[in-house]
Amino acid sequence: MTMKRSALALSLALLAAPVCAQTLLTRHFSADPSPHFFQGKYYVYATDDQNNSGEKWDSTSWRLLVSSDLKKWEDKGPFLPATVFKWAAAGANAWAPEALEYKGKYYFFAPVNQTQIGLAVSDKPDGPFVDALGKPLVDKARDANAGAEPIDPAVFVDKDGRIYMYFGTRVPKVVELAQDLGGTVGPIRDVAVSGFPPKSKPYGEAPFLHRHKGQYYFSFSTGWPGQIVYATGSSPLGPFSYKGVLIDYLKISTNHHAILEQAGKTLLFYHDNVLPGGGSHKRSILMQEIRYDADGNMLRQ
Ligand code: FUB
Secondary structure (H helix, E strand, C coil), X not given: CXXXXXXXXXXXXXXXXXXXXXXXXXXXXXXXXXXXXXXXXXXXXXXXXXXXXXXXXXXXXXXXXXXXXXXCEEEEEEEEEHHHCCCCCCCCCECCCEEEXXXXXXXXXXXXXXXXXXXXXXXXXXXXXXXXXXXXCEECCCCCCCCCCCCCCEEEECCCCCEEEEECCCCCEEEEECCCCCCEEXXXXXXXXXXXCCCCCCCCEEEEEEEECCEEEEEEECCCCCCEEEEEECCCCCCEEEEXXXXXXXXXXXXXEEEEEECCEEEEEEEECCCCCCECCECEEEEEEEEECCCCCEECC
């Protein structure tokens, strides 16, 4: 596909943009960002759209981007193949990942083949990672209420130390994780969200949970295409009340974001179609600083 001059100008502007504007992290296609601050550096774990067929999300490895200052990003390329999980089907797709620093180790939550979520572990944020369990952490064929697609894991550690993993399409799911991360604890539950305005689609995918000033924010995509919307509540398990739109519809089929609060800043990471040759299967990761108003509403501008 030939790049239009306006798209080229946008891409170049994005690459040179300061932190408070939109920043493009890499010129390699990547999507579904999971941003973290580990050992004094920023790490973004991602779906590797650079190496998919362009027709499907069929890449088989995850991609890693690293920065010291949020301005210059090193693209470490595909850093972990889905074959790290011996139980995964041959050629299993590697989709939207998550990471967690926990008790001196680095954990990588990895949806494979839209049916299972694996857990890998490493002593360092950039690996090498090994399978932590020798079996899936969540398995559609094994676990009750795992939903249509156990994908898009997002992990939240609450102030009482309990660990929750959100995931799923069409119906948002949450399950508590064991304190040694050796498995799940209790049932997989549905997450209740109410108060959608009449024109909004319901929950689609890409759940994310964070806490700000004592309030829990549950944000997610409303589907294909979808908006990133957010809802708030007083417990990490919900119920949540719809509050508003964080990212409007994009001109591609998916919308997927994550929020990192670090050094007094709230950073929104997401993907869009901004590079030449881009599209629904060739996405690019962007970052933008956002803020809250006095009532705790999330503001993008
Ligand atoms: O990248 C594959 C899938 O597209 C993700 O799992 C979804 O969240 C959507 O972004």
